[in-house]
Amino acid sequence: MKDYQTYDNPLIQRxxxxxxxxxxxxxxKFSTWRRLWVALAQAERELGLNITAEQVEALRAQIETIDFAAAENYERRFRHDVMAHVHTFxxxxxxxxxxIHLGATSCYVTDNTDLILSREALGMVRDQLxxxxxxxARFADRWKDLPCLGYTHFQPAQLVxxxxxxxxxxxxxILDLGEIERRLADLRFLGVxxxxxxxxxxxxxFDGDHDKVKALDDKVAAAxxxxxxxxxxxxxxSRKIDSQxxxxxxxxxxxxxxFGMDLRLLAHEQEVEEPFEAEQIGSSAMAYKRNPMRAERMCSLARFVMGLPAGMAHTAGTQWLERTLDDSAIRRLIIPQAFLGVDAILNLYNNVVPGMVVHPPRIAAHIAEQLPFMATENLLMAAVQAGGDRQALHERIRVHSHDAAARLKxxxxxxxxxxxxxxxxxxxPLDFAxxxxPSKFTGRSARQVExxxxxxxxxxxxxxxxxxETRTEIHV
Structure with a gap:
């Protein structure tokens, strides 16, 4: 049953x-702790410590069957989450x-788990990207030849x-994909x-045997x-890993x-819109509205994630020699939520793009309104080539342009x-048509797409x- 008396994290619920x-x-998280304890015991046994195969298998059999209530009781007593789970295990x-936990410190399970989960989560983000x-790319290929107004300063400029x-x-x-791939390639294990x-x-x-300690590190990492x-x-x-x-x-x-911002601007121009479902309501008051809800949500979630790096930077910069525990609470908050937030953004991306709706008549109408002004330089050159006086023609274009603009306004x-x-x-006489x-004003746009x-x-x-082709569904 859902607890309606306690705050729910919208990243999880929505x-x-x-x-x-x-x-x-x-x-x-906690079954990964147990897998780490099993791997440690197995490697220590293989390297000669007094641990039996039966003990390792007894642990392995209980990896997934966690008594969370018992662990919570232990933590209330010990005020230590790792020791609570050691006793529960x-x-x-x-x-x-x-x-269990022989020779290890808490960060053996906590840090290695964070690295294991971060690797898995980075792989998920990579695949969504x-x-x-x-x-x-499919959208670009489909519409590579359709001229539309290009904008600078959100003012009409040359066609694209x-x-x-x-x-x-x-x-x-693509730039983001390269960085995620780099983070995955560089990610290592803490080890023992x-x-x-x-x-x-x-x-x-291991009685001073450096080689066995090194082998233990390698064995657990390989597991x-x-x-x-x-x-x-x-x-x-190093907490710089989290920061990166x-x-x-x-x-x-x-x-x-x-992307979300651009899509919202284009929706205002009625040129390109996100998908809109048959029974979707755009406004509780204005029944005709088709608000760009998905794009707006993308922008909102993005602002949240974009604000998180500062917390990780401060954490990386305040580690106090070999460690301090003031990294614990903030990492529990930021690391999962950064992944959850980006996951939500990319879910929206993969939901929106395959269903984006293009409206060529609206695009053509906007071009028809603005292209005459943009075409004047080409017309001037064509008229001079046909024998006209450049300076006289320039003045006539200036006068007519201002009159036409005033008429539109x-x-x-x-x-x-x-x-x-x-x-x-x-x-x-000129071939004005x-x-x-419009296709003569888009430069190399289509070829650039190819x-x-x-x-x-x-x-x-x-x-x-x-x-x-990872089309996704989104929650409420």
């Missing part, structure tokens, strides 16, 4: 995917209770194409480092699929915010600049076969 929410659940496997990149604009959003996600990172307790267990551990550490791995990870996630949020439904110029005797073809798809998108598709 926004993030069930998969990401499960990854950061107590069940996954020992109660479940009494024959192995004496060898690949899906969004592919979806935007709908597909070319989509490559701008897509390329930012002891209370101040010297491995002194393990060196004592979790890590081929490297951090070469030096205090009790914890959260910063990479915040960069994804930046890209999501930019006065409420006219169309831009009559070209009609005015066609009737002006100062202009020699040919000069006014080149972008070949150079940037196809390598990603080859690198991640089967991870594209």
């Amino acid at each position: 926004y993030a995917s069930r998969k990401m929410a499960h990854l950061w659940s107590p069940q996954v 020992a109660d479940a496997a009494p024959s192995a209770g004496a060898i 690949v899906g969004a990149i592919d979806a935007l 194409t709908v597909g070319k604009r989509a490559t701008l959003w897509c390329y930012e996600l 480092k002891g209370t101040t990172g010297t491995q002194a307790s393990f060196l004592a267990l 979790f699929g890590f081929d490297q551990t951090y070469p030096v550490a205090g009790q914890t791995y 990870t959260v910063s990479a996630l915040a960069a994804v949020a930046e890209s999501g915010h930019r 006065g409420g006219a439904a169309d831009n009559d600049l070209i009609a005015r110029l066609e009737k002006d005797a100062a202009f020699p 040919g000069v006014m073809d 080149e972008f798809l070949e150079a940037e998108i196809e390598p990603i598709r080859r690198r991640y076969p089967g991870r594209t």
Whole structure:
């Protein structure tokens, strides 16, 4: 039953995917602690410590069956979460209770678990990015030839194409993908480092045998699929790792915010809209509204994630020699929520892009209103080539342009600049319609899209076969 008397984190209840929410659940966290204790015991046994196979198997059998109530009771008594779970695990496997956590400090389970879960979560973010990149690439390819107004300062500028604009959003996600891949490639295991990172307790267990301590570190790391551990550490791995990870996630949020903002602007222009469901209500008062709810949510979530790196930076900068515990609470808050927030943003991205609606008639209407002004330079050049006087023609264009603009501002439904110029005797006979073809004003837009798809998108598709087209559903 849902507890309606206690605050619910909206990231869990409304926004993030069930998969990401499960990854950061107590069940996954504490069963990972137990897997770490099993791996430690197994490796210590293999290296000659007095631990039996039966003890290891007794622990292994209880990895998932966690008595959370008992653990909470122990923590109230001990005021120590790791020792609470050590005792709970020992109660479940009494024959192995004496060898749980042998030689380890708390950060053996807490830090290694954070690294294991961060690796899994980064992989999920990577796959969502690949899906969004592919979806935007398909959109760009479909609309690469459709001219539309380009904007600078949100004022009409030269024409681009709908597909070319989509490559701008897509390329930012490609940059994010590269950073997430880098974070994954650089991520290592803490391993078994002891209370101040010297491995002194393990060196004592193995009677001063440095090689066995090194082998223990390698064996436990390998059990979790890590081929490297951090070469030096205090009790914890460097908190710069967390800072770098959260910063990479915040960069994804930046890209999501930019896309969401652009989509909201285009929705205002009625040129491109996010999907709108049959029974969806845009406003509780104004029944006709089609508010860009998904894009607005993306921007809102992005602002939250973009604000998180400062907390991790401060944490990384205040570690006090071999460690201090003031990193604990803030990391419990920021690390999961950074992943949950980005997961929610990318879920929206993958939901919106495959269903984006383009309205060519509205786009054409906006071009028709503005293109006559943009085309005047081309018309001037064509008229001079046909024998006209450049300076005289320039003056006629200036006068007619201002008159046409004043007419539009006065409420006219169309831009009559070209009609005015066609009737002006100062202009020699010209193919005004040919000069006014919008496709002649988009430069290399279509070709740039094709080149972008070949150079940037196809390598990603080859690198991640089967991870594209991840259309997602969103929660309330």
